[in-house]
Amino acid sequence: MDYRIFDHTADLGVEVTGASLEELYAGAALTLFDLLTDLSSVRAGGVREIVVSGEDPADLLVNFLREILYAWNGDGFLLKSCLVREVSPMRLKALLRGETYDPARHRIKQEIKAVTYHQAAVEKTAAGWRARVVFDV
Amino acid sequence: MSDQHLRKIDEWRWEIPPTGRMRVPGLLYTSEKLLRRMGADEGPRQVANVAHLPGIVTASLAMPDMHWGYGFPIGGVAAFDLDEGIVSPGGVGYDINCGCRLMTTRLRLQDVRERIPALVTALFQNVPSGVGSRGPLKLSPKEERQVLIEGASWAVRHGYGTEADLEATEDGGAMAGADPEKVSDRALLRGKEQLGTLGSGNHFLEIEVVEELFDETAAAAFGLAPGQICVLIHSGSRGLGYQVCDDYLAQMVKHVGEIGIALPDRQLACARLNSDRGRDYLAAMACAANYAWTNRQLLMHRTRETFEKTLGMGPRELGMRLLYDVCHNIAKIETLPVEGKEVRLCVHRKGATRAFPPGHPDVPAAYRKAGQPVLIPGDMGTGSYVLAGTQRAFTETFGSACHGAGRVMSRTQATKSCRGRSIPREMAERGVIVMASGRGTLQEEIPEAYKNLDDVVEVVHRAGLSRKVAKLRTLGCIKG
Numbered sequence: 001m002d003y004r005i006f007d008h009t010a011d012l013g014v015e016v017t018g019a020s021l022e023e024l025y026a027g028a029a030l031t032l033f034d035l036l037t038d039l040s041s042v043r044a045g046g047v048r049e050i051v052v053s054g055e056d057p058a059d060l061l062v063n064f065l066r067e068i069l070y071a072w073n074g075d076g077f078l079l080k081s082c083l084v085r086e087v088s089p090m091r092l093k094a095l096l097r098g099e100t101y102d103p104a105r106h107r108i109k110q111e112i113k114a115v116t117y118h119q120a121a122v123e124k125t126a127a128g129w130r131a132r133v134v135f136d137v
Numbered sequence: 138m139s140d141q142h143l144r145k146i147d148e149w150r151w152e153i154p155p156t157g158r159m160r161v162p163g164l165l166y167t168s169e170k171l172l173r174r175m176g177a178d179e180g181p182r183q184v185a186n187v188a189h190l191p192g193i194v195t196a197s198l199a200m201p202d203m204h205w206g207y208g209f210p211i212g213g214v215a216a217f218d219l220d221e222g223i224v225s226p227g228g229v230g231y232d233i234n235c236g237c238r239l240m241t242t243r244l245r246l247q248d249v250r251e252r253i254p255a256l257v258t259a260l261f262q263n264v265p266s267g268v269g270s271r272g273p274l275k276l277s278p279k280e281e282r283q284v285l286i287e288g289a290s291w292a293v294r295h296g297y298g299t300e301a302d303l304e305a306t307e308d309g310g311a312m313a314g315a316d317p318e319k320v321s322d323r324a325l326l327r328g329k330e331q332l333g334t335l336g337s338g339n340h341f342l343e344i345e346v347v348e349e350l351f352d353e354t355a356a357a358a359f360g361l362a363p364g365q366i367c368v369l370i371h372s373g374s375r376g377l378g379y380q381v382c383d384d385y386l387a388q389m390v391k392h393v394g395e396i397g398i399a400l401p402d403r404q405l406a407c408a409r410l411n412s413d414r415g416r417d418y419l420a421a422m423a424c425a426a427n428y429a430w431t432n433r434q435l436l437m438h439r440t441r442e443t444f445e446k447t448l449g450m451g452p453r454e455l456g457m458r459l460l461y462d463v464c465h466n467i468a469k470i471e472t473l474p475v476e477g478k479e480v481r482l483c484v485h486r487k488g489a490t491r492a493f494p495p496g497h498p499d500v501p502a503a504y505r506k507a508g509q510p511v512l513i514p515g516d517m518g519t520g521s522y523v524l525a526g527t528q529r530a531f532t533e534t535f536g537s538a539c540h541g542a543g544r545v546m547s548r549t550q551a552t553k554s555c556r557g558r559s560i561p562r563e564m565a566e567r568g569v570i571v572m573a574s575g576r577g578t579l580q581e582e583i584p585e586a587y588k589n590l591d592d593v594v595e596v597v598h599r600a601g602l603s604r605k606v607a608k609l610r611t612l613g614c615i616k617g
Contacts (some may be wrong), residue, residue, distance in 0.1 A: 007547040009178055009205040059390065059403070066383060073376055074323055076269075101269070110577055111268040111337045111617075113379045114231045117390060117403035118207030134207055136231050136379075137338060137548065 001030040006132075011116070013134045017113040017127070022084040022123070024129040025092060028061060029068050029082040032112065033098075036133070037078055041106055043082075044080040045099035046061055053091045057122035061131055064092055076101040141181035143172075144564050149600035153181060153197075158399070159188040164196040166534070169367070171201055171588060174545055183210040186401040190215070192222025194412075194482060198534055200489050201596035202543030202588060204228075208404030211488035211544075214537045216473065219481055223398070223407035224415045226422070228485040229468050231382045233422055234429035235340075235373030236307075236464035237490075237512040237521065238437060242444070243456035243538065244366035246346045246612075252448060256344060257570045257613035259447045264342055265334040266617040267574025272333035274437070281329055282317040288427030289462075292434040302434060304501050306462040309489060310430040312469075315423035319375075321384045324421075328377030328428055333435035335372050335580060337617030341484055342440065343369045345520055345609040355507035355525050355606045359460055367609055368444075369521055370436050371514055373466065374429035381425045385418045393431075410483055410574050419468070426467060433462060460523075461501075461510035465490045465540035474532050484535045492526035492538035492603045500526070511603045515542045515590035517582045518569040520610040522594045522602035538603040539594070542587035554582040564614075573616040582616065 006013040016031050018024030033039060052067050054060030071077040079098040086093040101108075114136040121132045143151045143165065151172070153163030163184035177180075180203045187209055188197040194216045200220075203212035208227035217223055234484035249256070265272055272476055276284065284291045289310025292298055303309050317325075335342060347365045350356045361367075374381075393413055400406065408414035441457045448455065451609035468485045475482070493500050493509040500509045519542075530536055546554070560579040564571045573579045598605045 004218070005549050007549060009180075009544050009547055010211055012548060053392065055394065066387065070323060070380075070383075073379075074326055091498065108268045108575075110575065111344060113338075114383050116207040116227075117386070120403065136207065 001027045001034065003027065005105040008134055011134050012137045013132065016131045017129065019128040021087050021129055024131055025061065025064060025087060025094070026082040026084045028065060028131055028133065029079060032069060033079040033108065035075040036072065036112060037106055037108055039080065042078045043099050044097040048096045048121055049093070051093045052097060055090065055091050060090060060092055060119045061122055061133060062115050062117050062120050065133065068096065069112060069115055071096070078106060093115070110137055141185055143181065153185050155188065158486050159185055159191050161188050161196050163188055163199070165203065166200045166596055166600050166602065167201045167203070168592065171416045171592055171596065174588060178498050180210040184213065186405060187213060187215050189401055189495040190217070190223055190225065190405060190407060191398060192218040192475065194218055200537070200539035201593045202488065202539040202541050204543045204545065206487065208402055209485065209487040212539060213487045214485065214535055216484045216535045217410060219410050219483060222410050223485060224410050224418055224468050224483055225407035225485065226382045226418055227386045227404045227406060228487050229377040229382065229422060230466040230487050232373035232466055233378035233381060233425035234464040235466040236429065236433065236462060237514055238370040238433045238462040239460045239512050240368045240437060240440070240457050241360050241460050242366045243454065245364045246366060247315040247364070249366060249448065252572055253344060253612050256444065256447050257572055257615060259443050259596045260342060260440065261572040261615045263443045264436060264615060266336065266615060268337050268617065270334045271330045273520060274332050276329050276332060278325065281325060284332065285317045285320065285424035285427050286315050287311055289430040289434040292431050292438070297438040298434050303458045305459040306430060307464055310462070312423040312426045314420055315427050316420035317424055319417045319421040320381060320424050324377050324380035324384065327380050328375065331375040331377070332428070332432055333439065334375060335436060335617055336375055337575060339582060340372045341517065341614055341616045342373055343611050344613040345369055345611050348520070348610040349608040351513060351605040351607065352525070355604065358504055358507040359510055360458065361523065361525060368440055369465050369514060370433055372433055372436060374425040374522040375432065377428050378425035381421045385421065388414065422427045423467065426464065429464065430462065434548055455573065461512060463490050463512055463573055471536065473535050484533065486537055488540045489537045491536055492530040492539045493536050494526050494531045508604070511538050513539060513541060516563050516584045516587035517616065518567060518571060518614055519584055519590055520608060522590065522605060523607045523609070524597065525606050526592070527601055529601035530603060534602055542590040542593055544586055545588050546586035548581040551583050551586040552577065552580045555583060569611050570613040571616065575617065578616050
């Protein structure tokens with residue numbers, strides 16, 4: 001997971017990089033949970049498989065992050081690791097490992113309300129791939 | 138400053154002339170001082186982006202608290218023709234019907250000065266706040282649907298308030314057209330356990346004192362007097378609203394491509410107001426709005442109980458009365474004047490407050506001479522303003538004014554500037570007692586992260602969008 005936070009007046013923008021598209025999407029998923037909680041306190045218990053689609057790589061990124069953010073907001077699932085098994089410009093299949101939130105062991109750093117489409121981007125760079133996304137916090 | 142070209146019209150207004158595919162100009166209500174502080178903020182570009190949307194009427198507006206949002210700017214107002222125009226979930230925001238509720242009491246500062254710490258502590262214990270907090274009610278799926286249809290009157294019907302509370306709530310606390318069938322199971326699930334919770338981030342509950350009156354007649358109509366203790370609640374529709382926005386936004390991102398609407402930013406995704414998709418969103422949005430009004434009603438009830446118990450007073454002695462409740466993230470179908478004619482429009486207020494004029498039938502009878510109360514909270518611990526809506530706002534800004542101070546610093550900048558500081562101690566030195574669930578929240582919400590509230594309100598007042606009635610100072614604050 002390789003990311004930096006960029007400044008956005010109201011919200012939280014992140015730029016994620018990865019050597020491959022698989023690494024990029026997996027890195028973006030972990031970034032989201034690194035902002036939410038202390039990843040080292042989360043255990044890789046249960047496994048979930050998810051499949052998401054999108055209009056293009058940026059839309060796919062937003063939809064993927066929306067889906068795993070709901071896993072937290074709706075089901076109390078905290079992510080520990082993410083393996084992207086297949087990715088095309090419009091479809092992605094990933095294995096998520098993590099566990100259910102336990103207030104005794106997990107600290108939630110901040111609320112993330114939503115993953116926005118605002119300036120969402122996935123780009124090829126000389127070193128691999130780069131993605132940008134803004135979270136509503 | 139953003140790369141957008143701004144043309145000064147007068148002391149309080151700047152125009153963004155239409156270029157490219159902008160259908161109307163942008164119009165910013167601000168001042169030289171506020172513009173200078175805006176720095177590289179992308180708000181003006183977002184004002185221009187909104188002007189691209191089909192069916193937009195007159196201009197894409199920005200209030201003086203404007204700052205960079207996602208899609209629409211925060212502090213943005215835009216109205217759309219019902220036949221040609223669109224509704225945009227991003228133009229309402231994730232926190233549908235985020236808003237403010239101000240309650241007055243019979244208490245005077247000199248009577249309770251020593252009890253403020255005890256009140257803040259008791260409120261912090263009794264009002265669920267913070268990330269993932271759960272509400273006091275266990276709603277069955279059937280009851281939750283009733284909440285979405287009935288809004289605040291559901292709470293009153295179950296003993297959490299009075300009929301008078303509903304009269305002092307925008308739309309009577311219930312927006313028409315709510316259809317729970319249009320709300321996803323995910324949104325219902327998220328809403329079930331959060332009713333009656335404050336939330337986190339910039340949401341808060343404050344004890345304030347009336348410090349200054351600007352308009353004694355309007356203040357008397359609103360029931361405000363110097364030295365009076367008041368309570369201000371800022372909260373919204375919690376996870377239910379976020380999920381409604383998220384669900385419909387994703388659908389509309391797909392949909393705009395299909396119907397051939399070209400957008401400068403995907404977050405502006407929208408649907409025609411006269412389409413099924415547009416109508417479905419409005420029906421789901423109304424559910425979230427009603428949830429938010431119920432939520433603030435329950436928070437107010439809990440506050441009343443906490444004051445009564447902590448101070449050992451009965452309801453009459455305390456006299457906690459709802460002055461008004463306004464939303465500042467919403468899309469509403471309203472009748473407004475455009476070029477001298479009354480027209481029905483869909484007004485998006487994204488971080489903007491309705492500010493209806495004296496005499497308008499939607500203003501509660503007791504306030505009709507003064508104009509609708511406009512509640513403008515400031516940054517943490519500063520206080521807030523009460524203003525009254527004007528005819529000028531009605532004709533110029535689709536009956537809208539600003540909603541707060543508006544951020545100037547990102548949350549990360551704010552947190553960085555807090556290294557080595559104790560925010561609760563700094564606030565205590567200013568005479569404000571603050572309690573928060575998360576330490577991070579306090580740092581992100583430090584006063585210098587926001588524009589000066591006095592500057593913002595001055596623009597609204599001088600531009601004639603609302604009249605200053607009273608200024609309140611914060612004594613104690615609880616945050617999520």
